[in-house]
Amino acid sequence: MADRGRTSLKERVSGLGDHVRNSQVWTSIFRPGSALRADSGDSPRNRAYVVMNNVLYHLHPVKVKRRGIKVSYTLCLGGLSFFLFILLTVTGIFLMFYYRPTSPQAYFDMQALATDVAFGQLVRNMHRWGAHVMVLTVFLHMTRVFYHGAYKPPREFNWVVGIILLLLTLLLSFTGYLLPWDQLALWAVTVGSNMGGYVPVFGRQVSFALVGGVQITADTLLRFYVLHVLFLPFIIVIFMAVHFWRVRKDGGISGPL
Amino acid sequence: MADLPEHLLKRAAEARAKAEGVPVEQVLAEMKGEAPAAAAPAAAAPAAAASQGAGRDLDADSAKFGVPRPLLERAMLARARRDGTPVPQLVGAGAPAAAAAPAASAAPAAAPKAASAGPPPGVRTQRLLTVVKANAIQGTTREPQDKVNVWPHLLAIEFVALISMLAFLTLLSALVDAPLLEFANFNQQPNPSKAPWYFLGLQEMLAYFDPMLAGVLIPGFGLAALAFIPYVDRNPSVRPSDRKLAISLYTVFFVGASILTIFGSFFRGPGFNFTFPWRDGIFFDDLLTILE
């Protein structure tokens, strides 16, 4: 360096950049393939590394069949269902900071979201509309899978996992429905859980377990809250993991018609 | 000659023909043991004659084929035992008396200790263990496929889909608030009371059937039936023209469920009685704020 004479500021800054990007700390954080590395660049090898060396992208194989990425084949519906689930998790965590599952606080907290919390109403809206859209995309995803016959061997079991995901999605949406603790929530859930009472033989018991009593009370609110924010997400994440894993193990996206 | 694959034999024959300056066909025939050894050039003649004729000069063969003498001897004995033929007479230097012994019983004794003194200088000590046939050990049945890198091709598409969905939801949420009615009141049931929209198909069925049938048995068995589809539909084809029944049945389910849901959402008013949305208004609180 010394014999190069005077270095301009620009040279010095870029030299510093290179120095940082070649440092042990930097290269230990950003694995090969990361765009933030000094040796990043477009090559078949780096394209493979982008996927292999990233925990998120690692859901994917390095390469997929060309027809598997046709938007007109999957319509992105499975992927969008997953994205909506992530979005609902993020917005849901935000909402949890401002919500108490007790009566009457739950309702007042909903009002406070609209008035006192920065972006509170926007996030609540996104959580609610997103939930509706997710039910739609999951249902449409199932429909596209059916019309492609993509449940046929070796994918039979992944279809069954999918049905479980559909059920869990509906349950998540239904348990969330009660949480605003307004007239809409109370009576929609009343109508829904009354159906549980018609289960042959065990109707009374099923209904009792569902709402945590002979009728909906503040106890039901707590029960639905725990199911909604902890139990069901926990279960659905496990089944999603199996679902995605099976998509890969069953040979990627199914073939053309 | 061990039964080598044809193409290896041919390659060896070509190499030797080139080295010795004789036609390939001749070498090939010789290797297969079809042509008389006399056809070989003079230098090779004695050894060839020895390996074919009554006596065998192992030292000469060893020098000629580059195979250590003990191995040649073992092979010779093994072959004799396998074929049940007498062990050839050994000729030339180092032919022991044991060479005359009967094949089977004499085999172990026939391997002289002296022979294990190591290979003579200039003799290679590798030997052919096995010949792997040209086709792979593991049969690959998969056809070569047209594949693309996930990055950038798939990830770019996913990114666009994700951003579009995010933009759509953000815009919708900025424009329309989620509904929030009055505080929950156990003593005042709204009329009509509707389930969340995805259950309105079921609620609609409650209007026609016994609650146990519409509320429990139909959804329960419906879900189970959906789950069993792959095990009931044994037709392996995925071509729509081969799946007319399956496609019709699912379409009936899909359209039926949609109609029931739309009916329950928009065509049911107070008392869950039939209404026309354009005449009596819409009683559907899920979309309350959107419809306003």
Ligand code: HEM
């Ligand atoms: C939370 C709900 C669900 C999520 C997040 C999800 C996600 C996905 C994703 C990302 C794929 C990759 C292909 C694509 O995007 O279409 C996929 C494939 C698949 N899904 Fe789902 N899915 C869900 C529910 C379902 C349901 C309800 C079913 C059917 C009952 C189902 C059955 C399948 C099958 C059979 C495949 C393989 C399709 C093929 O190879 O073409 N999934 N899923």
